[in-house]
Amino acid sequence: MAEFKSLAYQIPALPYQQRALSSHRIHWLFWFEWHKPLRFGSLWSGCLGSKAEEISAFSHRGQNAVKLGTQQAMWKIISDMWHPQTNPSGILSVGMAENTLLHEFLLEYIHANVRLTTTHLTYNNGSMGSDELRKAVSHFLNRKFNPFQQVEPEHVLMTNGCSSAIEHLSWTFLNQGEAILLSKPYYSTFIADITLRPEAVVVPVEMGDLDPLSPQAVEEYEKAAVKFEAETGKRVRAVMLCNPHNPLGRCYPRETVTGLMKLCQSRQMHLISDEIYALSVWENKVDGNAPTDRFESLLSRDTTGLIDPSLVHVLWGMSKDFGANGLRVGAIISQSSPDFHVAQRCLSLSTFVSAMSDQITASILSNDAFTDAYIEKNRELLSLSHEYIVNCFNKHDIEYLNGCHAGFFVWINLGKKYLQRHPETDEGQGELTDVVFQRLLAQKVYLAHGIAFGSEKPGWFRVVFAHPIPWLEEAMKRIMQAVE
Ligand SMILES: Cc1ncc(COP(=O)(O)O)c(C=O)c1O
Numbered sequence: 001m002a003e004f005k006s007l008a009y010q011i012p013a014l015p016y017q018q019r020a021l022s023s024h025r026i027h028w029l030f031w032f033e034w035h036k037p038l039r040f041g042s043l044w045s046g047c048l049g050s051k052a053e054e055i056s057a058f059s060h061r062g063q064n065a066v067k068l069g070t071q072q073a074m075w076k077i078i079s080d081m082w083h084p085q086t087n088p089s090g091i092l093s094v095g096m097a098e099n100t101l102l103h104e105f106l107l108e109y110i111h112a113n114v115r116l117t118t119t120h121l122t123y124n125n126g127s128m129g130s131d132e133l134r135k136a137v138s139h140f141l142n143r144k145f146n147p148f149q150q151v152e153p154e155h156v157l158m159t160n161g162c163s164s165a166i167e168h169l170s171w172t173f174l175n176q177g178e179a180i181l182l183s184k185p186y187y188s189t190f191i192a193d194i195t196l197r198p199e200a201v202v203v204p205v206e207m208g209d210l211d212p213l214s215p216q217a218v219e220e221y222e223k224a225a226v227k228f229e230a231e232t233g234k235r236v237r238a239v240m241l242c243n244p245h246n247p248l249g250r251c252y253p254r255e256t257v258t259g260l261m262k263l264c265q266s267r268q269m270h271l272i273s274d275e276i277y278a279l280s281v282w283e284n285k286v287d288g289n290a291p292t293d294r295f296e297s298l299l300s301r302d303t304t305g306l307i308d309p310s311l312v313h314v315l316w317g318m319s320k321d322f323g324a325n326g327l328r329v330g331a332i333i334s335q336s337s338p339d340f341h342v343a344q345r346c347l348s349l350s351t352f353v354s355a356m357s358d359q360i361t362a363s364i365l366s367n368d369a370f371t372d373a374y375i376e377k378n379r380e381l382l383s384l385s386h387e388y389i390v391n392c393f394n395k396h397d398i399e400y401l402n403g404c405h406a407g408f409f410v411w412i413n414l415g416k417k418y419l420q421r422h423p424e425t426d427e428g429q430g431e432l433t434d435v436v437f438q439r440l441l442a443q444k445v446y447l448a449h450g451i452a453f454g455s456e457k458p459g460w461f462r463v464v465f466a467h468p469i470p471w472l473e474e475a476m477k478r479i480m481q482a483v484e
Contacts, residue, residue: 077446084470094475095446097187097246099280099323099408099466101381102374106322109370114363120355127352128344129158129331133362137331140365141316144279144375147299149309155335157344158358162276162317162330164351166193166240169313169332172343173237173270174200179228180238180272181205181221183212184454185411187246187274194240203228203236204454213245213252213293218259225267238270239263244277244295247411247453247462249404251281251295261307270311273298276330279321279375281406282383286390290403299333309336318361320408322374323466327357382408382466389465392476408466414440414447415459418483432458436483445478 055066069075082090125131134153141151159165170180176199182190183205191202205224210217225236239260243252257273264271275297284290303309317330334340353361364370389410393400399413415432418439419425425435433451436459440447450460465472 091444091446092475093446094464095448110360114360127348130358133358136362136365145297145299148302155333157332158353159330159351160328160353162315163193165315165330165332170194170198170200177234179203179236180240182240186454188452215255215259240272242274244406247409249407249409251293251406253293265307272313274315276317276320277407282379284405285387287402290405329357329361385465388469389472408464409462412461413459414461439482443478443482
């Protein structure tokens with residue numbers, strides 16, 4: 001496992017980021033869900049060494065990408081994924097946000113219902129999604145998201161996944177060096193999506209002991225915006241929300257979203273709500289104290305008196321609620337900014353959804369009986385898998401964040417468990433998480449590294465439980481071996 005030795009790296013950061021990241025070492029381990037610098041661009045200049053000469057024909061961006069690519073152990077993990085039959089000696093992932101619970105059910109539907117025609121061998125209606133797909137997405141969202149204003153096909157931009165959708169928004173709304181606010185902890189790939197190609201900045205909002213989903217958290221966003229603007233002279237242009245929250249697995253209370261709408265209006269910032277887990281909300285049968293906040297889409301809110309609707313944008317896609325990461329289908333729903341859609345006519349060329357995925361998605365989303373059955377079944381299975389994994393944590397006395405009821409994950413404190421057995425370990429911000437992470441990899445089990453997800457405390461990890469029970473059983477065995 002030598003190749004998994006810690007790749008923690010001290011970034012030669014720009015002054016603002018140096019302060020923002022003061023106590024953090026940066027982990028270059030993850031591509032899909034990793035902690036990237038809060039801004040790309042000049043971060044790598046001066047640290048390429050002799051490699052720089054070999055690749056001097058590359059742009060600075062290209063050189064940075066070479067350096068990053070070289071350091072991404074995540075690629076090794078995903079090319080050696082455990083499978084009970086085909087790769088039993090591989091690395092078992094309970095770290096990547098994938099839901100395998102209904103794969104067979106979905107495949108059966110696809111094989112029975114999807115037929116390609118010669119139209120699918122053409123550019124069809126162009127790069128923003130076929131008319132059929134945008135109609136199907138609107139139909140589906142109108143049924144499931146309870147929108148205040150009916151979603152029309154022209155409100156919808158289709159992209160090859162939500163990652164691309166986020167990049168579209170950042171590219172369109174932010175000038176170079178301008179910022180988006182993102183509260184901690186966060187879904188780590190937001191950083192790359194927002195910053196890498198658009199050359200924008202993420203301002204992580206520290207929450208300390210506050211619940212990041214609570215109405216009180218809104219004030220912290222404002223403080224972070226004021227500070228960033230005073231220090232850099234650059235604008236904060238948007239707030240990025242993830243509702244239901246990844247990695248905390250809960251939904252935002254209405255009052256918090258109201259507060260954020262008002263804040264965005266007062267500072268003329270966009271409010272982007274990533275609702276990719278909207279329909280993966282389920283019953284928590286274990287914790288007595290699961291919050292009662294049910295999911296409420298930003299689309300369902302009357303914005304009158306709160307925020308100019310042209311500042312409101314919602315994201316959804318097929319990766320999570322239909323467990324189909326590989327289809328690469330995402331959507332931006334922006335109902336009151338026609339110019340946003342005009343701008344995407346140029347930008348969407350590189351994020352064109354393949355005709356095959358377009359057709360599969362259009363078929364699924366226009367079939368009400370299938371989507372109703374799928375969503376219901378998915379909720380039941382997520383609830384069961386959650387119950388199983390949390391019972392394991394209780395049995396082994398592993399601290400976890402109580403009360404999640406959405407998404408695929410539980411946020412757990414493996415560092416605490418490890419320290420009980422190894423009190424001599426350095427508890428410093430990154431060290432403890434690193435030590436446990438390396439031990440997990442040595443046992444060939446992958447969990448998402450909390451520091452990479454902006455955790456303000458060491459030792460935390462995100463466990464993805466959206467897998468069949470035998471898979472979780474095997475993962476638990478390996479996790480316990482790692483912390484013994
Ligand atoms: C909150 C969130 N947004 C976006 C994505 C990326 O989704 P996609 O596969 O559609 O690019 C993920 C994937 O983990 C996610 O968790």
